[in-house]
Amino acid sequence: MKNTIKIAALIFLPSITFATQIVPVPKSGVQIVALDQMDIPQEYKDELKKRVAEEKAKGFYETANTNGMMLLQTTKQAEFEKKSLKLTNDPLDTQLKTDYSQIKLVFPFKGLPIDQANVVGYAPIGAWNNGWTGIKVFFKDEKSTCSYSYFDLGASHGAAQLNKEGLTYVVNKKPTSLDVEGNYNEGFLYTINWFGKASMSSLECANMEYKPEITKHVLELANKIDKAS
Amino acid sequence: MKKIYIVIAALAASQISYAGLKGLTVHSRANCINNESITWDATHQWRLQTTSDHRDARTNMTVHYLDTGWQTTWRSAAVHWGEGRGGWAVYGSHNFWNGRQVVSLGTEYVTDCSIYDGWWDKK
Numbered sequence: 001m002k003n004t005i006k007i008a009a010l011i012f013l014p015s016i017t018f019a020t021q022i023v024p025v026p027k028s029g030v031q032i033v034a035l036d037q038m039d040i041p042q043e044y045k046d047e048l049k050k051r052v053a054e055e056k057a058k059g060f061y062e063t064a065n066t067n068g069m070m071l072l073q074t075t076k077q078a079e080f081e082k083k084s085l086k087l088t089n090d091p092l093d094t095q096l097k098t099d100y101s102q103i104k105l106v107f108p109f110k111g112l113p114i115d116q117a118n119v120v121g122y123a124p125i126g127a128w129n130n131g132w133t134g135i136k137v138f139f140k141d142e143k144s145t146c147s148y149s150y151f152d153l154g155a156s157h158g159a160a161q162l163n164k165e166g167l168t169y170v171v172n173k174k175p176t177s178l179d180v181e182g183n184y185n186e187g188f189l190y191t192i193n194w195f196g197k198a199s200m201s202s203l204e205c206a207n208m209e210y211k212p213e214i215t216k217h218v219l220e221l222a223n224k225i226d227k228a229s
Numbered sequence: 230m231k232k233i234y235i236v237i238a239a240l241a242a243s244q245i246s247y248a249g250l251k252g253l254t255v256h257s258r259a260n261c262i263n264n265e266s267i268t269w270d271a272t273h274q275w276r277l278q279t280t281s282d283h284r285d286a287r288t289n290m291t292v293h294y295l296d297t298g299w300q301t302t303w304r305s306a307a308v309h310w311g312e313g314r315g316g317w318a319v320y321g322s323h324n325f326w327n328g329r330q331v332v333s334l335g336t337e338y339v340t341d342c343s344i345y346d347g348w349w350d351k352k
Contacts, residue, residue: 125253158332177329
């Protein structure tokens, strides 16, 4: 047993470093700063600049669409899971649920303003603080497969630092970012993130096609969801 | 990609799961053989950073501080293996970079082993 622990320590300890500062500062709410002021690796900043340039030129950032494919796969798998998994009474269980009332949340949630027949399932996300601080909804929307995530950052003692370059206010005048990434072989992921005073909402839609009309539609959907919340 | 599907299948095989099966979840545990703070999402590759401040529970003084640094992964874990055999408190913090913003998903202070029960232990 001791040897196992020692071997595990040798494997994992080199991958950790020591630091003294947490950024963004917990419980500091949502702050808007310049990209240069963000404490992130330079490669992330360089990638963001490339993303912004490509999105401006052709409407999307050309990259592997791993996360879009995972969203499609997760939703397909959900139908099977809902039939095979037994519902538990354990509030900490993070498996997919058929109704949001099966998830104990620390914030009010009324569901999404969409045809409920299109909802694939609900899952708890975020942290457990005598209830979950976030929820994720998987649903179908026309030819897209989508997920909506909400994080109550106040309840989880979280925070957010927003990059002011590229920030818009297109979801009900709240700080918003809009990205499309992917490629013509694997499809595209349309992502809209918007922020309240101490919350984050994220709408992701996977679609095999890239069309500006889809971007516009996803933005309209984000506005509709936010207005109903 | 295949590895991710295998992980999801393995996690889904259990009837109850406390991991982030369908989205980002965060937690810390103390005195659990390990002391640990973990951020994970089995459905998504994120840029994640997890820190775990390991303190003497009696004095609340930091003994050491783990920082995973930024990683592209579905599971970011700041773990001190074999350390948590009693008397520890863990203060965890969980960040992700979504390509535009840095979001701190949460911070927690725990003194017990429960995966989520006691997640917000009060001193």
